[in-house]
Amino acid sequence: MNILNTTFNTPYHTAPFSKIKNEDYMPAFLKAIKKAKVEIDTIANSSETPSFKNTIEALDFSGEELDRLSSIFFNLNSAETNDHIQKIAQEVSPLLSDFSNDITLNESLFKRVKAVYDQKSNLDLTTEQSTLLDKKYKGFSRNGANLSEEKKTRLREIDKQSSKLKLNFGENILAETNKFEMHLTNENDLTGLPEGAKEAAQQLAESKNKEGWLITLDYPSYIPFMTYADNRELRKELAISAGSKAFKGDALDNQDNVLQIVKLRHERANLLGYKTHAHFVLEERMAKTPETVENFLNELLEKAKPAAQNEFENLEQFAKDLDGIDRLEKWDGSYYAEKLKQKLFSLDDEQLKPYFKLENVINGAFTIAERLFDLKFEEIDTIDKYHKDVLTYKVTDNKGNLVSIFYADFFPRAGKRNGAWMTVYKPQYIKDGVNDRPHISNVCNFTKPTKSKPSLLTFNEVTTLFHEFGHALHGMLANTTYPSLSGTSVFWDFVELPSQVLENWCYEKEALELFATHYETGAVIPMELIEKIKASSTFHEGMQTLRQISFGLLDMSWHGQDPTAITNIKTHEFKAFENTKLYPDVQENCMSTSFAHIFQGGYSSGYYSYKWAELLDADAFEYFLEEGIFNKVVAQKFKDNVLSQGGIEDPMTLYKRFRGKEPRPDALLKRAGLIEK
Numbered sequence: 001m002n003i004l005n006t007t008f009n010t011p012y013h014t015a016p017f018s019k020i021k022n023e024d025y026m027p028a029f030l031k032a033i034k035k036a037k038v039e040i041d042t043i044a045n046s047s048e049t050p051s052f053k054n055t056i057e058a059l060d061f062s063g064e065e066l067d068r069l070s071s072i073f074f075n076l077n078s079a080e081t082n083d084h085i086q087k088i089a090q091e092v093s094p095l096l097s098d099f100s101n102d103i104t105l106n107e108s109l110f111k112r113v114k115a116v117y118d119q120k121s122n123l124d125l126t127t128e129q130s131t132l133l134d135k136k137y138k139g140f141s142r143n144g145a146n147l148s149e150e151k152k153t154r155l156r157e158i159d160k161q162s163s164k165l166k167l168n169f170g171e172n173i174l175a176e177t178n179k180f181e182m183h184l185t186n187e188n189d190l191t192g193l194p195e196g197a198k199e200a201a202q203q204l205a206e207s208k209n210k211e212g213w214l215i216t217l218d219y220p221s222y223i224p225f226m227t228y229a230d231n232r233e234l235r236k237e238l239a240i241s242a243g244s245k246a247f248k249g250d251a252l253d254n255q256d257n258v259l260q261i262v263k264l265r266h267e268r269a270n271l272l273g274y275k276t277h278a279h280f281v282l283e284e285r286m287a288k289t290p291e292t293v294e295n296f297l298n299e300l301l302e303k304a305k306p307a308a309q310n311e312f313e314n315l316e317q318f319a320k321d322l323d324g325i326d327r328l329e330k331w332d333g334s335y336y337a338e339k340l341k342q343k344l345f346s347l348d349d350e351q352l353k354p355y356f357k358l359e360n361v362i363n364g365a366f367t368i369a370e371r372l373f374d375l376k377f378e379e380i381d382t383i384d385k386y387h388k389d390v391l392t393y394k395v396t397d398n399k400g401n402l403v404s405i406f407y408a409d410f411f412p413r414a415g416k417r418n419g420a421w422m423t424v425y426k427p428q429y430i431k432d433g434v435n436d437r438p439h440i441s442n443v444c445n446f447t448k449p450t451k452s453k454p455s456l457l458t459f460n461e462v463t464t465l466f467h468e469f470g471h472a473l474h475g476m477l478a479n480t481t482y483p484s485l486s487g488t489s490v491f492w493d494f495v496e497l498p499s500q501v502l503e504n505w506c507y508e509k510e511a512l513e514l515f516a517t518h519y520e521t522g523a524v525i526p527m528e529l530i531e532k533i534k535a536s537s538t539f540h541e542g543m544q545t546l547r548q549i550s551f552g553l554l555d556m557s558w559h560g561q562d563p564t565a566i567t568n569i570k571t572h573e574f575k576a577f578e579n580t581k582l583y584p585d586v587q588e589n590c591m592s593t594s595f596a597h598i599f600q601g602g603y604s605s606g607y608y609s610y611k612w613a614e615l616l617d618a619d620a621f622e623y624f625l626e627e628g629i630f631n632k633v634v635a636q637k638f639k640d641n642v643l644s645q646g647g648i649e650d651p652m653t654l655y656k657r658f659r660g661k662e663p664r665p666d667a668l669l670k671r672a673g674l675i676e677k
Helices: 022-044 052-060 064-079 083-104 107-118 127-141 149-179 195-207 219-228 232-243 255-271 277-282 290-323 330-345 349-355 358-373 459-476 496-507 509-515 527-536 541-559 569-576 609-627 632-643 651-659 666-671
Strands: 182-184 213-215 376-379 391-396 402-409 421-426 429-431 434-436 439-443
Touching (some): 022 064, 022 083, 022 107, 107 127, 195 219, 219 330, 232 330, 255 277, 255 541, 277 541, 290 330, 290 541, 358 459, 358 632, 439 459, 459 496, 509 527, 541 569, 541 609
Antiparallel strands (some): 182 213, 391 402
């Protein structure tokens, strides 16, 4: 018996990671797909009159075994992969794409869904049921159910090809990241680097039986070097290596993958009757249209650009005065920005890091969640892990009821992709009167403990931890009936609200004093440092905003127009960045070939949503500031109307119910220092 095809006989039905073998996956997928097909056929071929319960609801609860298996497998493909798993992913992705199309292109099934949809106004449905019905109907119509047979066949081909191309894209980036090493044997090359970063580089070299120090493209290695290393030539080498990932014309090159992906997306949108991929995607977003997104980004650009140019000129002048640098290059930005920040605010990450021991920051996030939402986090060792570094928690409410199981995986390793994300191993839903609780995971890449120091986080890493934990709370506190509407299953430009709003607590004295204590002395972070954190929070906000806008515009340039005439990726990208450019271009570099958010993740036509959600989060946090950052009434309203509601209603309706009004950009622009407070 393959363990992956069984109901897990484990504490809280958690995934039995240690008992799963790589060779179990493929047979398990084949069996689960077969089982799910039978479930779909049963619904499609039922002799009963189509109803909400026997069609729409049955559809949402079908394929549970396959969904669970897919979650486990693809989460591990991101967090703990190897050649074998990557090979299985290549084989199984087209099968899953086929299966998905088997559902959406199943005429008998669509007829039943349409029959229920057509009598929607006569059905006595709850808000959630009504949303689910809309979602299921659109799931078919937006995926080709109304197409001719010939076009359906082409749609299947496109989806199959796209799923493989996305995997190739991600595998190439991971391989490029793992391949690069800067091996240093002269300690002078590390001048300027903090002791902790030097020790980590030495430990990494030791682990690979090498003398000296190793610098890699993993963020905990890359960022400190780019920020502190005095050797400009080495910073240049590192920056060009990072910026040229999958853009070298070799076996790991992603240029062809990018062109194929965007052209297939465009063709797919056209097949379905949409002008571009962006028109297709944004129909199911708060923004609704590409025009709204472009207007939103350009309006922000208008406000941010003068500030960004001013900041850049000041930084350039500062570098010239300090070191006689005539032209500021991309590999100088972080280095001189850090020096300028220290000069202006007498504040640098090395000063702050001793107050941000990883374990303390985790406990701080837990304490804030307890004070806001009455949650209790208890570390447990009774459930299986996929790697020894993973921490496991049981989350309960103030009555002792299980809320969620929580996995936390914080350190980089070879089989793990860069970045930070939240994911779900099992969603929340209510079935047969039982509220089945979710299994949620946060995955990050923070600096590992060294022989002499625990894991000490930069302030940026602290906000990253809180950001991902905000997503985790959205998943944990889910309280909906249907799995496809649960937790983070919301419009993409709404999903970043819970994560971004939680970052705000990192800047507040009342919150920092709960967890920011010196790892050696236990002393609470001094008030003057808190004031400096606050004062420096808008440092280079214009440049940061411009950077995010540039990524959003690049995304829209790939997906908001017909890409079929694009042949040169670098030329296209250069033009897309024209209005947001500050630094001289680096010929060897190209962002698109490693822009995983839009070519591997789910952010195509959606990268703008970070800034969109920032507008929401600034407005939402203003409410907390007005009433008190631990105000139980405001927190309860946020929990009841946002965190627990998943995608059961239009996000703006949910937001207005929490806030009492629509959000306005003023709070964001004030917070960013782009307009007067």
